[in-house]
Amino acid sequence: MQEMYSKGLIPISSVKQVRALGENKFEVVTSVRTFVFRAEKEGERQDWLEVLQSALSSQFHISQQPRKNNTNKSGFVELRGLKGKVFLSLMGTCFRLCKTDQDFNAGLAISVVDLTAACVKQVERRGFEVTTPFKSFCFTAESEHEREEWIEVVQESIVETLCNYEVLEKVWFNKSNRKCADCHATEPEWASINLCVVICKNCAGQHRFLGSGISKVRSMKLDSSIWSNELIELFLEVGNQRSNSFWVANLPPVEELCSQPSSEQRASFIRQKYKKRKYKKVLEGLNTQEELNKALCAAVVLPNVLQTMALVFSGADVMCATGDPEQSTPYLLAQRAGQRLQMEFLYHNKLSDFPKLEGVCDSSFATDAPSFMDGFLYCSVNAAKATLDRKARAAVLLFKRFSLAPIVLLGTSGKGPVVETWMFSLEERARTEPSIKLGSWWQSTGIWSTCSAIGACFLSQFLSSSLSQIPRDN
Numbered sequence: 001m002q003e004m005y006s007k008g009l010i011p012i013s014s015v016k017q018v019r020a021l022g023e024n025k026f027e028v029v030t031s032v033r034t035f036v037f038r039a040e041k042e043g044e045r046q047d048w049l050e051v052l053q054s055a056l057s058s059q060f061h062i063s064q065q066p067r068k069n070n071t072n073k074s075g076f077v078e079l080r081g082l083k084g085k086v087f088l089s090l091m092g093t094c095f096r097l098c099k100t101d102q103d104f105n106a107g108l109a110i111s112v113v114d115l116t117a118a119c120v121k122q123v124e125r126r127g128f129e130v131t132t133p134f135k136s137f138c139f140t141a142e143s144e145h146e147r148e149e150w151i152e153v154v155q156e157s158i159v160e161t162l163c164n165y166e167v168l169e170k171v172w173f174n175k176s177n178r179k180c181a182d183c184h185a186t187e188p189e190w191a192s193i194n195l196c197v198v199i200c201k202n203c204a205g206q207h208r209f210l211g212s213g214i215s216k217v218r219s220m221k222l223d224s225s226i227w228s229n230e231l232i233e234l235f236l237e238v239g240n241q242r243s244n245s246f247w248v249a250n251l252p253p254v255e256e257l258c259s260q261p262s263s264e265q266r267a268s269f270i271r272q273k274y275k276k277r278k279y280k281k282v283l284e285g286l287n288t289q290e291e292l293n294k295a296l297c298a299a300v301v302l303p304n305v306l307q308t309m310a311l312v313f314s315g316a317d318v319m320c321a322t323g324d325p326e327q328s329t330p331y332l333l334a335q336r337a338g339q340r341l342q343m344e345f346l347y348h349n350k351l352s353d354f355p356k357l358e359g360v361c362d363s364s365f366a367t368d369a370p371s372f373m374d375g376f377l378y379c380s381v382n383a384a385k386a387t388l389d390r391k392a393r394a395a396v397l398l399f400k401r402f403s404l405a406p407i408v409l410l411g412t413s414g415k416g417p418v419v420e421t422w423m424f425s426l427e428e429r430a431r432t433e434p435s436i437k438l439g440s441w442w443q444s445t446g447i448w449s450t451c452s453a454i455g456a457c458f459l460s461q462f463l464s465s466s467l468s469q470i471p472r473d474n
């Protein structure tokens with residue numbers, strides 16, 4: 001066969017009956033159509049009939065129902081090079097081309113195309129092109145919106161072909177890892193490999209905002225190369241339930257994340273939980289950095305990883321001096337003691353940046369404020385009379401990073417068709433002008449009027465307290 005793809009498929013699942021006819025012919029009966037074939041010789045016809053009958057009976061044992069329900073998307077599209085429309089359906093990591101939707105329902109197809117190593121792109125008009133290593137298919141959707149949807153689902157299917165479920169299945173073997181450690185969503189496919197928690201896609205997005213010094217987020221389906229046997233074992237040993245026995249030991253029920261949280265609620269909870277460590281278990285009798293480090297050195301040579309986690313997340317220094325001239329770090333102590341899981345945990349936390357005991361006071365201001373905020377604001381020159389005119393709406397994104405960069409403002413203000421974009425970093429200005437005044441800076445950059453509504457409308461306690469200190473003299 002020259003073509004990689006067939007011109008017609010009759011899945012055994014759609015075949016109802018196979019019958020011998022005269023003149024070396026036989027017929028294959030499906031619910032919508034009967035196909036008549038003719039063999040060259042009588043013996044050959046008999047071979048065909050036997051093979052088809054046995055395929056039919058084994059199919060009957062496997063399943064009496066054709067697989068229909070796992071379609072990601074289906075609908076009519078035009079296919080370049082073919083007259084009329086075809087019925088395209090995307091199922092798992094394959095798409096199926098059928099002449100009509102009846103054919104699709106009966107399981108008949110022109111072709112089934114595997115999306116492994118394929119790519120999809122938008123082309124002119126309402127078109128999209130799916131390119132596989134063997135052939136390109138150029139489709140035209142019924143509308144722009146349909147085209148967008150097709151591209152999105154095909155993209156998802158292509159990603160799915162890259163996925164590896166081995167890690168996921170192993171890590172889920174610990175039952176508590178089958179629910180997100182933060183929002184309890186089922187079948188979480190992401191993990192924070194240093195915090196030892198399995199999390200859902202949405203929570204993973206919020207973990208990224210914490211920075212890799214707090215949470216190192218990895219996919220269990222896509223980043224399979226980093227999942228060593230030791231890391232998987234660590235996740236099986238610890239698991240979400242035991243991790244949470246530390247992270248949310250003191251979580252008041254009212255502060256628990258609800259089942260369908262908004263992204264603000266999710267962001268806030270995750271920040272409180274891991275960055276501020278608001279709900280963590282309090283370790284008794286460890287009041288100084290030295291005591292914490294000493295306890296860490298003692299813990300890493302024993303099998304209890306949870307104890308090591310509690311110490312590190314409470315501020316014990318993973319790179320502290322052990323006092324041993326040969327095993328100078330906790331990692332080397334664990335190695336000598338043959339504690340593989342301790343080594344794995346310490347390895348993923350060697351660059352972690354949990355506030356140390358002495359540093360807690362100076363960082364409290366920074367950790368109180370949100371690290372990321374965004375929203376649309378209505379602008380008005382007169383702050384007391386904020387307009388609700390959509391044209392005067394400005395988008396303001398406010399970032400606040402830990403230590404060095406106090407504020408970055410990024411946004412656009414729409415004035416009719418003209419949109420101006422601005423982005424300022426206070427950090428850059430503070431470097432060159434140490435005694436910078438916020439008020440004059442905002443005025444000189446001409447965005448004071450845009451921002452004057454912020455104090456009235458915006459929510460952050462931090463922001464409103466900062467704004468109240470800005471003199472308004474225009």
Ligand SMILES: [Zn+2]
Nearest residue numbers: 180183200203
């Ligand atoms: Zn979640």
